[in-house]
C-alpha cells in the first residue's frame with residue numbers, strides 16, 4: 091500500500107460492533123476515491139483509499155476494512171435529499187403515518203439525526219409538530235435553516251445528546267435515516283440515541299439491508315461513506331447493549347432494500363420483538379465466509395458485463411453518456427475502469443455537482459441542458475434506485491430515439 095493512501099485511513103483489526111478479531115474478506119473493490127469527492131477539472135484528483143468489505147464471524151455485520159477520516163467526507167456533502175422527487179413523497183407519507191401511529195401532538199418533538207436539507211422534518215412541521223434537525227454538513231444544513239427548520243450543525247454523538255438532554259430536549263420520535271451505516275463509532279451513536287430518547291419515545295432507523303445487498307448484487311452501494319452493511323442481528327446486538335429493544339421492523343424498498351427498524355427503551359427484562367424478525371436471517375449463516383462466495387463471483391461477472399455492454403455501444407460508433415453522478419456511479423466506473431473515452435459525460439440535476447468530474451475519472455458532470463443539446467445515442471442510468479422516476483423524466487429523450495441502459499443488466503447469473 092503506498093504511503094499516501096494511509097493518510098486519513100485507519101485499518102481495523104477487530105470488529106467495530108462486537109470487538110471480535112475474526113474478520114474475513116467479503117469483497118475487494120480495489121483502491122478507490124471517495125465516492126462524493128467531486129473536484130473541478132483543474133483541481134488535483136481526490137485521494138484513493140482501499141475499498142474492502144469484511145464480514146464478522148461473531149456478530150455477522152459486514153463493514154469496511156478501514157475508516158476514512160469522516161472530516162474528508164461529510165463537511166461539504168453534495169447530496170441534497172430533496173432533489174429526488176420520489177423521496178419527497180415517501181417522506182411525506184412516513185411523517186403522516188408516524189404522527190398518527192404515535193399520536194403525536196404539537197408539543198411533542200421529532201428529532202432527526204443527519205437531517206440533511208430538512209427533506210423529512212419539513213413534513214412534520216407542515217403537520218404542526220415541533221422539529222429539530224442535527225446535520226454536520228454546513229452547506230446542506232443551511233438549506234434547512236433557510237426554510238425555518240431548526241438545525242444543529244454538528245455530528246450526532248453521545249456528548250451532543252447529553253447536551254441536548256440538559257437543554258430539555260427529549261424527542262418522542264428520533265429518525266435516523268441512512269446514517270447508521272455511516273458512523274464508525276456506532277456505540278457512541280446508539281448511546282446518544284438512548285440518552286436523548288423520551289421514555290415513551292421511539293427511534294426509527296432506516297438502513298440498507300445486508301441481505302438485499304448480497305441477493306441483488308448491489309455492490310455499487312459499497313463505498314467509503316458506508317462503513318457498515320447491516321444485518322438485523324448485529325443491529326439488535328448493539329442496540330441491546332444500550333437498553334434499546336426492537337419494537338417492530340419492516341423490510342422496505344428503498345436503496346435496493348432496507349430495514350426500517352423501530353426501537354424503544356427496554357422495560358424491565360423484555361427483549362422486544364427480535365425473535366419474531368430474526369429467524370430467516372439466522373438461516374443465511376452471515377457469520378460464515380462461504381456464504382459470500384457466490385456474491386463475490388456475481389460482482390466480478392457484473393463488472394465484466396458492464397464493460398462489454400458499454401463497448402457494444404461505443405464500438406458500433408454510437409455515443410454513450412451517463413445519468414446520475416451518484417456515489418454508485420463513482421464506484422462502478424472506478425471498479426470497471428471506465429473513463430472519458432467511453433462516457434462523454436454524466437448528467438446530474440444537482441447544480442453542486444455540475445462542472446465537476448466523476449471522482450477518479452475525467453468524465454465531466456453536466457446539466458440536463460447539455461443532454462438536450464447533444465443527445466448522445468445511449469444513456470447509462472446509474473441511479474437504479476430511482477429508475478422509474480428517471481425514465482419518466484427522460485421520456486422525451488427516449489421518444490427522440492435515445493436509449494436508456496442499465497449498466498448492471500443481468501447482475502446475477504440466472
Ligand SMILES: [Zn+2]
Nearest residue numbers: 105108146149
Ligand atoms: Zn462483530
